[in-house]
Amino acid sequence: MAESWVNSAQRVGRDLHLDLRLDLSAPGGRRAALTRALREAVREGRLAPGTRLPPYRSLAADLGLARNTVADAYAELVAEGWLTARQGAGTQVAERARARRGPQPRAPRALPVTPLHNLRPGRPDAASFPRADWVAAVRRSVTAAPNAAFGPGDPRGREELRRALADYLARARGVRTDPERILVCSGVGPALRLLYGEGVLRGRLAVEGYGLPFHRELLGRTGVRTDPIGVDEHGARTAELSGLPRARAVLLTPAHQFPTGGALHPERRAAAVDWARRTGGVILEDDYDGEFRHDRQPVGALQGLDPDRVVYLGSVSKSLSPAVRLGWLVLPEELVDPVLAAKGRWEAYAGALDQLALADFLDSGGYDRHIRRMRQRYRRRRDQLVELLAERAPHVTVTGVAAGLHAVLQLPAGTAADAVAVARAAGIGLDELAAYRHPQASWPAGDGLVVGYAAPPDHAYPAALAALVEVLAAQPT
Amino acid sequence: MAESWVNSAQRVGRDLHLDLRLDLSAPGGRRAALTRALREAVREGRLAPGTRLPPYRSLAADLGLARNTVADAYAELVAEGWLTARQGAGTQVAERARARRGPQPRAPRALPVTPLHNLRPGRPDAASFPRADWVAAVRRSVTAAPNAAFGPGDPRGREELRRALADYLARARGVRTDPERILVCSGVGPALRLLYGEGVLRGRLAVEGYGLPFHRELLGRTGVRTDPIGVDEHGARTAELSGLPRARAVLLTPAHQFPTGGALHPERRAAAVDWARRTGGVILEDDYDGEFRHDRQPVGALQGLDPDRVVYLGSVSKSLSPAVRLGWLVLPEELVDPVLAAKGRWEAYAGALDQLALADFLDSGGYDRHIRRMRQRYRRRRDQLVELLAERAPHVTVTGVAAGLHAVLQLPAGTAADAVAVARAAGIGLDELAAYRHPQASWPAGDGLVVGYAAPPDHAYPAALAALVEVLAAQPT
Secondary structure, eight states, X not given: OHXXXXXXXXXXXXXXXXXXXXXXXXXXXXXXXXXHHHHHHHHTTSSOTTOXXXXXXXXXXXXXXXXXXXXXXXXXXXXXXXXXXXXXXXXXXXGGGOOOOOOOOOOOOOOSOOOSEEOOTTOOOGGGOOHHHHHHHHHHHHHHSOGGGGSSOOTTOOHHHHHHHHHHHHHHHOOOOOGGGEEEESOHHHHHIIIIXXXXXXXXXXXXXXXXXXXXXXXXXXXXXXXXXXXXXXXXOGGGGGGOTTEEEEEEOTTSOTTTOOOOXXXXXXHHHHHHHHHTOEEXXXXXXXXXXXXXXXXXXXXXXXXXXXXXXXXXXXTTOTTSOOEEEEOOHHHHHHHHHHHOSSOSSSOHHHHHHHHHHHHTTHHHHHHHHHHHHHHHHHHHHHHHHHHHOTTOEEESOSBTTEEEEEOSTTOHHHHHXXXXXXXXXXXXXXXXXXXXXXXXXXXXXXXXOSSSOGGGHHHHHHHHHHHHHTSOO | OXXXXXXXXXXXXXXXXXXXXXXXXXXXXXXXXXXXXXXHHXXXXXXXXXOBOOOHHHHHHHHTOOHHHHHHHXXXXXXXXXXXXXXXXXXXXXXXXXXXXXXXOOOOOOOSOOOSEEOOTTOXXXXXXXXXXXXXXXXXHHHXXXXXXXXXXXXTOOHHHHHHHHHHHHHHHOOOOOGGGEEEESOHHHHHIIIIITTSSOSEXXXXXXXXXXXXXXXXXXXXXXXXXXXXXXXEXXXXXXXXXXXXXXXXXXXXXXXXXXXXXXXXXXXXXXXXXXXXXXXXXXXXXXXXXXXXXXXXXXXXXXXXXXXXXXXXXXXXXXXXXXXXXXXXXXXXXXXXXXXXXXXXXXXHHHHHHHHHHHHXXXXXXXXXXXXXXXXXXXXXXXXXXXXXXXXXXXXXXXXXXXXXXEOSTTOHHHHHHHHHHTTEEOEEGGGGBOTTOSSOOOSEEEEEOSSSOGGGHHHHHHHHXXXXXXXXX
16 A cells, blocks of 8 residues: 555656656746646546545655645645545545546638738738837827726727827818717727617618628628618719618718729719608718728718718728727717617727727827828829739729729629639639629629739739739730 | 809908918818818808809919819819809809708716725726736737738637637646637627627526626627526535526636635536536636635636536636736637637737737736736735724625635625615725626525725725725624
8 A cells, every 4th residue: 555655656756747847937836836737647647537646745755845835736636626635535536537538739720811912802001000100109008098098998988089089080081070979899890780789770771782791791690681772983872772761771881982982972972861861861881991092182971961860980990900900980969879878888899908009199190191101002002003904904994983992993794703713823812893792782793803902012012913914914805 | 243252252261261270280281171171161051052152263362272272172072062063053052061050069978987985896906007018018019920910810819819828828727728729809798799699609508696797688688598506605506507407508607706706616616517518518617817816726727627518718807907808718629610600700809919919918927927916916905804894893704715806795684785875875886795696596695795805006995995894894783
């Protein structure tokens, strides 16, 4: 008996010794290291269920540890259920701690593959994130914040950010609001989920016949039915709203229809507002890239025409980075309380420290500088695209206004699907226009490609562009 | 006619002149300033619908601006719908732009009032947020991050953070996992919403008979039915799970039952795991304050007993700050893909830059240092509470293990509601234990108070404690 204890102690001791040497530098000291080592031995089956452990004084002597250290480790493992301690029976490995095969390390999952030439729409140039300016904004804002900023978050968002946004959106986008009607969230998708998933808005939603499948799917999961309206070079045909008597709201991209690229015509802007006033409907204005007009001053937000009928939605996803999960809703008065009620007592998603940093970034002019820099860059890229196509693939037309982070290329009838297949085979990531068509749209999909010119870093764009144009120049005309 | 144009021009010119003086320093230059000023004049009714504007050359001369500047501003406002331009009729204020009363600035909403003495549970000391260390972690991690970190986010979370969490949770909490089974989210509430709101888990959920009303409400909104099981000084009575044949999962707080404060007894830990293995059930382990054990080494996570049956949930809300919206799910293999599918292609909530900073904070040892510092502080506060009560209000018993950010005070039968009322009148924010009782629980609520000792800053805690003890000392015994 004594012999087997000694053996056991020595075996345990040797194993432990190895582990302890590995782990003594880890936080928690000797007791934690011993606990871990014993736990691992049980887990891995080196100490089988039912095995009696040496009395702690023996193990302590064996390992050169204090008795209390060993006693504490045993007690810890009894509390966790690995060991059992019974009067007269000493300490044993618990029967229930039978060695189950631990999870095998699994191979890392692949993310959606980033293509060699990334011309997918909707992504800003990640290489241009203003790292130093952002860090400076974090430093200033975290240093200056009141203690309460580190407590539970106001579901409206930090006041600093709502004030900065009210100023910025009025100045840059013609939005009429005040900080009390702005709600911070973590993006336009989450904003739509908040509005429809929590029952703030109900009933059918008219949407543009071309639009983000992601938004349609997200809305579909909340149970809302979407009805498409037509889209042409002047944006959505908002006169069609009158033919949708069950629509309670409409989701529009007035500054730059996504993805077809038209700016909503003034008469159509007015028609949308008239419809909303007449029917009590709500306009959801997704101003996803309104800051990036390349040929003229950006058209102001539709929201300015009637702040009581328009929910204005924006985010930093295109203007700064989708890694900063911040967006905003500018709400009509009557929706402020319902949306707040849906959000709950405290903010569950949008980080307060990012909010403080963005407020500083806006107020300090860093955001404006970044937008100007990126606007010039994207404009140059779009110009290069237009020029190279005119020269090498004149049968391809660039449609839509000169704006944003993407362009739609119109191809000869019947050639778009082939062009996308050939382009993808050449390592070019881009989308067929048809992928954005609402499945219930009554018109056929046009032959078009949606080309994002923003995603590649500057040094990679010329090669991506050349690869694309080479594919298109070789297509049948 | 010419006369009225001049008048009009002069009136407009004067108004504009004022606005231009105010705004010329703003971004966008003269054109933007003129556009804003004209837009405001229309909005505010100073320029009524139907008013004809002066030809742009007149206004340009009047204001000392280039003709193109005025022409561009007019075109902009036509595009926005404020003005109309018709051949032969010049430029007019649009009929539809009739002055609607703009939204009146609304009074800022009050947040839930912070009491004079904040002894609410579940909040860490916001004044102790490690500002300098956090800023340093942001600086290092944003500087070192690859460009892709500023693109769309991996829905699993940043690999840097998942690796750091796998190490930390194994070391500090005995969690058995690898980075591929960890999913980053923005808190435990959002994790529950992800699991139940998106249909990953279905069926009835057993919960502890005392627990967070917030979680019950959140779960209720996703449509899940919760069934209470009993709770005593050894935590949840997990043997009762066998009496709930329809339960498919159980939500537990094994390290420190919330709020009653027991640590789940080893036999009950085993019973929970046995139940899950026998029925194919899932254990949701909410390890909300597992790092803060004051009297001994924290008991390791239940997850370590069976990583295939336990979903381990944690966040930085208690350990660091609820302002940093980061949490995690450690998932059984079979749930990884369903949860990822529910999350979608890209991360919509958790900011990547916070994730990078937390990864750095964990890897650099800053997190461990912060936990140690806070553990000492909270331990001291709990000791002071226990001592002062023993001295001044010996009829009050502090129950539960010495852990976490709160304690439960057991009062003489029938006195808790009164005590809470008196305390609140004295400016003390705290909760009655009864508020945490599941509405379907079969047992009566105990007479208890839930006292959070973490929220006040260090300098304010003695006064809060004294105020509380004064109330309790004066209660009937």
